[in-house]
Amino acid sequence: MVSFYDSDEEEQPQQVAPPGAPPGLRNEDLPALFWDELPENDEEHPDAAAIKAIMADTTPEEQAEGFKNMGNDALKAGLRHKKKFYLRQAIEQYGKGLEVMCEDAALNSILCSNRAHVNLLLGNFRNAYQDGLAALRHNDQNIKAFYRAAKGAMGLRKYDRCMELCQQGLLVEPDNRELKDMQRRAAVEKDAQAQRDAAEAARQARIRSPARALAECILSRGWRVGRPQFTIGDRRPALDEDGLVHWPVLFFYPEAGMQQDSVDDVCEEDTFKDHLDLMFGPEAPPLEWDSRREYTRQNIEVYYLSHAATPLSLDQLTEVYFGSWPGVADEGPQRYGPKAAGWVRVREGWTLRDVLARPDHVVPGVPTFFVLAKGTDFRDRFLEGDIPLL
Numbered sequence: 001m002v003s004f005y006d007s008d009e010e011e012q013p014q015q016v017a018p019p020g021a022p023p024g025l026r027n028e029d030l031p032a033l034f035w036d037e038l039p040e041n042d043e044e045h046p047d048a049a050a051i052k053a054i055m056a057d058t059t060p061e062e063q064a065e066g067f068k069n070m071g072n073d074a075l076k077a078g079l080r081h082k083k084k085f086y087l088r089q090a091i092e093q094y095g096k097g098l099e100v101m102c103e104d105a106a107l108n109s110i111l112c113s114n115r116a117h118v119n120l121l122l123g124n125f126r127n128a129y130q131d132g133l134a135a136l137r138h139n140d141q142n143i144k145a146f147y148r149a150a151k152g153a154m155g156l157r158k159y160d161r162c163m164e165l166c167q168q169g170l171l172v173e174p175d176n177r178e179l180k181d182m183q184r185r186a187a188v189e190k191d192a193q194a195q196r197d198a199a200e201a202a203r204q205a206r207i208r209s210p211a212r213a214l215a216e217c218i219l220s221r222g223w224r225v226g227r228p229q230f231t232i233g234d235r236r237p238a239l240d241e242d243g244l245v246h247w248p249v250l251f252f253y254p255e256a257g258m259q260q261d262s263v264d265d266v267c268e269e270d271t272f273k274d275h276l277d278l279m280f281g282p283e284a285p286p287l288e289w290d291s292r293r294e295y296t297r298q299n300i301e302v303y304y305l306s307h308a309a310t311p312l313s314l315d316q317l318t319e320v321y322f323g324s325w326p327g328v329a330d331e332g333p334q335r336y337g338p339k340a341a342g343w344v345r346v347r348e349g350w351t352l353r354d355v356l357a358r359p360d361h362v363v364p365g366v367p368t369f370f371v372l373a374k375g376t377d378f379r380d381r382f383l384e385g386d387i388p389l390l
Contacts, residue, residue, distance in 0.1 A: 060102035067097030068111055075118055090118045109139035116148040125155030132165075143173050150182050159190035211321035214238075215314055218245065221268075223356045225317055226309020228365030232262045235366075236321055244268055247352065250368045251279070251302075255378045256289045266367070268353040272346055276300055294373040301379070302346040303370045306360035307339040320365075343370075343383050 058066070071093035078086030094115040098108060116131035132149025135142050146169030153162040166183035170176060217239060218225060235248040249266045253259045263275060278284065280297040287295050312320065319325070333341035346355055346369065355361060372379040 060100045061104045061107065064097040064100045064102040064104065064107050064111065067093050067100070068107065068114065071097065071111075071114060071118075075114070078118075078121075084122065087118050087122055091115055091122075094118070105138045106142075109135045109142045109145060111135075112138060113142055113145040113148055116145065116152065120148060120151055120155075123155075125152045128152035129156060129158075141172055143169055143176060143179075146172070147176075147178055147182065150179070150186075154182065154186055154189070157189075157193065159186045159193065162186040163190075208318055208322050211323075212314075212318045214321050215317040217243075219314055219317065221245070221353070221357065223363065224311035224361070225320070225363045226311055226365070228320060229309060230365045230368050232264065232366055234323075235264060237366075240267075248366050249275075249352070250366055252368065252370050253287070253289075253295075254370055254372065254382050255376075256287070259289065266352050268356070269351055271349055271351050272302060272355075273348040276302070276348060290373075294376055295371070296373075299373045299375065301372045301374050302348075303343045303372065303383075304346060304355065304361060304368065305333060305341050305364075305370070306344050307341045307362060308333050308364045308368070309362045311362055 071090045074086045074090035074093055078084065078090060094111045097111045098115075102108065112131045112135035116128045116135060119125075119128035119131060129149055129152030132145050132147075132152055135145035136149065139145070146165055150162045150165035150169070153159075153165060163183050163186045166179045166186065169179045170183075173179070214237060218237065230250055232248040232250065237245050237247045239245060245268045246265050247268070249263045251261045251263070253261075261279065266275065276297065280295065280300055282297075286293060335341070344358070344360065352367065356363060356367065372382060
């Protein structure tokens with residue numbers, strides 16, 4: 001029976017680096033086989049000179065074998081001293097063996113498989129999975145590679161892939177106990193994960209149910225809502241006990257550099273006349289910036305921008321009202337085409353419901369309107385100018 005915790009080599013004499021390998025340790029403090037790179041001055045480093053001489057007189061296969069052995073020695077040192085430093089050195093040596101690109105497929109498979117083993121010890125499941133698969137590409141009979149790739153897949157919660165690799169390995173070695181155990185554990189973990197996912201989905205549905213109910217109510221009225229381009233704090237539309245929707249509403253004053261007034265609660269049955277009478281009635285204070293007093297109750301005109309956004313789906317709108325970003329791109333108002341944006345005047349007798357139900361109206365987060373004073377030069381320039389990109 002194969003033991004998956006042994007490397008593919010016989011016991012050999014080994015050099016062991018000083019335990020601990022503290023930060024700042026120099027190459028010269030370690031045996032040459034652990035150096036990051038060999039120095040150019042061989043006279044001062046006889047170990048390095050010996051390694052260079054051996055490499056110069058060896059074939060690529062012999063060099064790869066040497067790197068494999070150095071990696072195995074580093075792995076043993078890491079296990080003996082329980083130091084990750086040596087394990088990382090082992091990964092480096094196996095990598096150098098692969099860089100030789102020798103033509104021995106079995107040896108390349110062992111290098112990849114051994115590196116997968118060390119990555120598993122370090123908890124690098126993705127690297128272990130990829131190294132295991134690479135080992136199988138070199139040699140599809142490498143039973144250790146099946147196990148290590150499957151274990152990496154297990155660590156990544158790729159349970160189906162784990163079971164598939166185990167099954168493929170069992171075709172090579174039908175009685176392999178480790179692969180059978182791994183396959184059973186993956187099946188158990190897959191079922192447990194499915195139960196956890198179902199429980200989480202149910203929990204998310206419960207906590208999102210008020211937001212979904214609101215989104216369903218709004219869309220059922222034929223209203224369309226786009227990505228939140230404007231907000232009033234964290235205020236959202238709300239249902240009252242009679243099932244009517246109350247919206248926060250924004251009024252912009254383009255002539256004042258887009259200063260704004262916000263109304264926290266506008267019922268869908270409220271007319272614009274009702275709110276304009278309050279906002280610009282005789283008891284309302286004049287606008288500070290309106291020095292010519294042009295924004296009087298008689299002069300006020302209200303507009304909305306048609307096709308101001310891309311309508312959201314039920315799921316996307318649910319996320320908005322749950323407080324999450326809907327995860328959708330929106331280029332904003334378009335200047336050309338069948339859905340080009342344009343200014344639409346609001347009749348004062350319309351209710352908010354009437355305006356929101358218009359086929360060209362897409363709410364840019366919250367209902368947003370633009371207030372102008374008729375008979376002014378600014379109004380004419382604004383309505384004839386380019387549509388602003390909200």
